[in-house]
Amino acid sequence: MIANVEKRQKNVIDWKEHIELIAALLSGVLIIFAWIIGKNGEANISVTLYIIAFLIGGFAKAKEGVEETIKNRELNVEMLMIFAAIGSGIIGYWAEGAILIFIFAISGALETFTLNKSHKEISSLMELQPEEAWLIQKDGTDIKVSTSSLLVGSVLLVKPGERIPVDGQITRGSTSVDMSAINGESLPVTKGIGEELFAGTVNLSGAIEMEMTKPSSETLFQKIITLVQSAQSEKSPSQQFIEKFEGTYVKVVLVSVVVMMFLPHYLFDWDWTTTFYRAIVLLVVASPCALVASIMPATLASVSNGAKRGVLFKGGVHLEHFGSLKTIAFDKTGTLTTGKPIVTDFYTRENVESEVALDILSSIESQSNHPLAIAITNFAKENGVVPKERIEIEDVPGHGIRALINNEEYLVGNPRFVGREIAEDFKEGLALKLAEEGKTVIFLSDSKGIVAIAALRDTLREEAVVAIQSLKDLGIYTVMLTGDNEKTAAVIAKEAGLDSYIAECLPETKVEQLKILMKKYKSVGMVGDGINDAPALATATSGIAMGDGTDVALETADIVLMQNDLRRISYAIKLSRKMQRIVKQNVFFSIAVITILIIFNFMQIVDLPIGVIGHEGSTILVILNGLRMLNRIN
Structure with a gap:
């Protein structure tokens, strides 16, 4: 019975997620019926169906546009589309206005799909968080309680097949633990008394007792969720610029449309119908929908791509900067090496x-x-x-x-x-x-x-040599900053294949050396895992923390490697560079389309249907181009 209720609830959620797309498709069907009926001479019924298509297809975007305008006290792209559709209807171009709304609704549904896709990792992570745990009481009996009610020091029972409810240490028993939720590795890890456990991982074999060492709100698992959430909410500099530019651009377009309604009539002897028609076409083709959609879908898809593969960016700004790195500095112990002599x-x-x-x-x-x-x-x-x-x-x-x-x-x-x-x-x-x-x-x-x-x-991490070489192949200069002695540093640097090293560094020395590197190379990354690395991680253009590093390192860094795999750094750089290429393609393409359509409209080459298809089609294309960032980078 409970399973059926949950299934129905899930179906309702799935239906709500696709409501924009359903509305857009329904408006498309109504447009087809309206066109067929109009061809048969039933003009009034045809116009009525077009108006219904307007309302169904355009409701979501119109609501969004009006709310944003009231909230920010500034006109936006959605309002331009509303004005264009209304203007088309006023001059009798109901079909063109309805098609404009239909394609605009489709592009909006695509943007919503991108957002839902990028949030998928968060949803799946949150579902892995246990909400209940078996608390062992003083008399030795166990009782199921909410994880939020547990206190540090609580002793818990974890049965085979259950997820570890909180971070802690084993106090009794041994087992194999599926750590894939934390580090992405499929092979289970054997854990015994005194060894650390993480919330969200799975106890595969034996029943164990564990002592809670961190509040449920501060578990490593919760930090991963928080990192991804903050990354998806923080906008890149390019996105921030486009959004600031949007408000000014919308005003310029509206002023240009008003001028277009009158000036050509007096300068070029256009009749009033042509002048008003060309002003409506200008309103459609000059709207920066494609330009606004050039960055956000690609950024969200990139953050999602990285999270799926164990690279957590704390925001779009860090994702954007990462591809521009010229030099990466590494700590030695626990970063290039295992930290276990x-x-x-x-x-x-x-x-x-x-x-x-x-x-x-x-x-x-x-x-x-x-x-x-x-x-x-x-x-x-x-x-x-x-x-x-x-x-x-x-x-x-x-x-x-x-x-x-x-x-x-x-x-x-x-x-x-x-x-x-x-x-x-x-x-x-x-x-x-x-x-x-x-x-x-x-x-x-x-x-x-x-x-x-x-x-x-200390021994090198297995992947260190390959990771350093892959960075060199990308044109990255590599250097090691270590507190170890000169001889040890020289040997490790040579084995890893680093370009250079600086030995006997104190935390403040690392910061000084990073500042020197930043003067020379401008954009410098720092990889570390310890408390002593935190100042250097904060100083670097991009701070990169190992996933099993200290809390201070994780909080200070801009990027976290959850799988402790140094090879993910080169993957992250490729991801960032590809995103930047796609964003540049989208921006250039959208500006080019807008420019060409404006010129052709003034020359009376483009009519309203072609303007609608060209403008909204370019918006859909840039969104689809951005969604390519969901694919794995080779």
């Missing part, structure tokens, strides 16, 4: 077995939550070495760790901490060679000297 080399002194040294090192490092320590602990587990549970350690900030194992003191850390001389002499300067390869070297020492060294490095 791995052990690449492990060496011990001659009389020490690797397993023994790795057991000691990993047992010490397992007491720390530093990323390098975690990497070493993981490396030990991968090699079958299980760290000891508890060891007495002393953390020496900025240097390393001091530990006591079986009454033997061990030091773990950098050369300054364990002794620079013995560190540099170990295996004939092996540590220096590893450092030159861009690796970070951790030393383990005892009373006899260096026991072992572990070399670690």
Whole structure:
């Protein structure tokens, strides 16, 4: 029963979405009947049908035009079409006026279709937001409640097949999660205790318990929806200019029409019927409908295209600017690299077995939550070495760790901490060679000297090299701004194929370097993911944040890569450039058509039917041309 009600409601919504198109088509059918009846000599019935076609086909656009005129206290394109249709009827051209309304209604229905299409992603996203969740109470029982009533710290039960209701962490159980709603990836991700969950994703296998870590209004999913909504409501500079231009242009057209009603009669001896007729034709052909429709459909379609493929533009202005970028600067850690270091080399002194040294090192490092320590602990587990549970350690900030194992003191850390001389002499300067390869070297020492060294490095994202090359193919200069040391920066830059790099950058240094790049290249993008990148993201012409970056980076950036795929940057640039080409085509075409029709009208070559078809046909063509932006860019 409920399913049938929902189905009927959906059918009503679908019908309402297409009401403009239905009205336009109905007016078209009435025009055909009116024309046939008029041919048979029934003039009064024919005119009546034409008037009904006027009212049905033109109601939506006339209502919109009148409301906008009252609201903005300025005439608009819709009002010009109303005047033109009324003028056509006054001089007896009912068929031409009705056809004008019909084609104008069709173009309006196309614009509505574009808006509905561009909002489709938002609707589908909002449908994925769970409205209810299973709240685990203090007595262990669970109860279904509204997600909006949940508080941070609430413990929830998520059953197999259900969507994760809020952002949080797993506190009990493990499962596979379909993350496609967030990152677009079809492969499920295994999640265990302590790992992060996002609202809107799907729990595929096991029942889990989770703790809510963010209010439902601040989930990553909600931020995606907000980003797309703001992008579709914010207009590009070109669109803003056209809309400002529209009001002035409409006034010029109306003045020109009034002049056309009288001046040719006295200057060229036109009769009054011809003069008035040519003024009505001018009103039709000079209206900037095509020009006004040149930008918005293409922009909305482009924003929709990007959102569908994991590139979120925060507004038309950012979409328009993106295609003009000449240089893109990248942060290193978490952007070009995964941000998760791995052990690449492990060496011990001659009389020490690797397993023994790795057991000691990993047992010490397992007491720390530093990323390098975690990497070493993981490396030990991968090699079958299980760290000891508890060891007495002393953390020496900025240097390393001091530990006591079986009454033997061990030091773990950098050369300054364990002794620079013995560190540099170990295996004939092996540590220096590893450092030159861009690796970070951790030393383990005892009373006899260096026991072992572990070399670690952050790894490039799989797609980084391809992404950088694709940007170069588009003529983009690439540079890395990193806080890492010179040697590590040089190695990463070379592996990624970057044009240049600047090492040892503080947050303020990145901003300074961006300003230098902007002076040289004018339009510069910045890609980052951390809090320290936020000032640089705000400074750049276009700030680009990785989807799994910090909240500050996401809020500061102009564009967000939800799939954390650097290759999407080149896709976004192609999308922006294609949109700009289509907008230029539309603007040039619409101005050319208006100019030609005005000249031909003055020369009495174009009559009202041809003027209607030429003008409204050009409007439909530019809208259809803009809708090409919905297609995937190669």
